[in-house]
Amino acid sequence: MQNKFNLTLQENRFLAKKNIVEVIHSISRLENVNTTFPQTQTIVSGMSVSGVSTDDIQVILNLKNAWQFILKSDSTFDLAFACKINGFVAYNESLAWGELRTGNVGISGVAYVPEIPNSQAVEQTFEQIQHSPLSATEKALKLMYHMMRNQLFWDGNKRTAIICANYLLIQAGAGVLNINEQQLEQWHELLSQFYESGDDTQIMEWTYQHCLYGILKD
Template sequence: MDYVDKIHLTQDQNRRFAKMNLTRLVFTNSRFEGVMTTLPQTQTIIDGLGVDGVSIDDINVIVQLKRGWEFVTNSDEPIDLTTAKKINQIVARDQSLAPGELRTGQGFVMTAKGDFVPPSVDEAKEIAYLKDLEADTNRSATERSIELMYHLMRNQVFWDGNKRTATLLANKMMIDHGKGLINIPVDKWSTWNQLIADYYHSGNMNKLKQWTYNNGVQGISQQPERKKAHNRIVAPKRNLKR
């Protein structure tokens, strides 16, 4: 399949698009941690206020995701492991015992098909992977961003916050190249859960990558006489654990 870029913006336009959707993006990504706030509650917390009935832990997840999104929408740093570590240090600050540090022990991920044990982390290989991916101009930025996101999710390179880190770094690549955002629509969340579970256990990304390209690339393309919207940002119900 030819994964041509669907969205064509300048980096500045893409940054503004992400900032306009900050609350909904945080609302979506907080589901990775099982946070079940409403969209208005999420906005209130982003505005710096407390919400009755929402735990301090959930508030911290939302606040750190806000800071993570602010980092990726404003940073000029490259797509590399150092940047990934900085993102993880932000989003996993209150959940991980070692935020921003690579996983050195064994772990597992709960999936719809049972527990998945990720491979050991090889820092040199991860550095080379990210360098080669960013330099691969033969494929679209959209395809490379999707691949980056799922590679980091499956490899679980950090102790905690891997899905949040993977999503933010992949979207930084999208933003840097002006190609929109990656976000899974809420009404397709159950399908995504099954597809990512299949990918975790098989290691074959093809079906998940194509499905995400068809359903999860969102933005506004600048046309000569009008703007064409692609898959407006929506919020999914609940994700797998970290």
């Protein structure tokens, strides 16, 4: 799984900024936010929108803040960084945002139950993935799906993992990842299979083929 794109950091940040509303709109669908694209655009622009719940507005503004953070940061990616992303994403939504989960959770629709995360083990896995001989794209996807399956946080796990993966892609000049609204049904089906089996081969390949965007250069 090679990198599809080979951009500079500046080019990749430009690409991410240009597509920020589209990506936020797509990720908000994971929380069943039902805003239209123009409504999402208006909220991201900092203007008020009638007929949208305060909870939905909070989800979108949280995602905006997380994206703005990763577009400015040059920090090394580690557990502390992932916790910081979750702190933005799950602000005012979860039992404790920005902290590892300390109790049991279930995942809707699957029998698999993730263990309570251990910070040392999580750090070790993050380091193993990042120091593996894989491409930057494959590392980002592998890390994203590891975070999702292990439900590291009380809430916002999928949103946090997608934004973390995008941070790694942007830093490597490997494009932007977006699972759009039309892809969600198939993605959720693959995700459920992955949760049960622990085998990320199929969902990684599907994501690689359908969800990465960039600038192709001559």
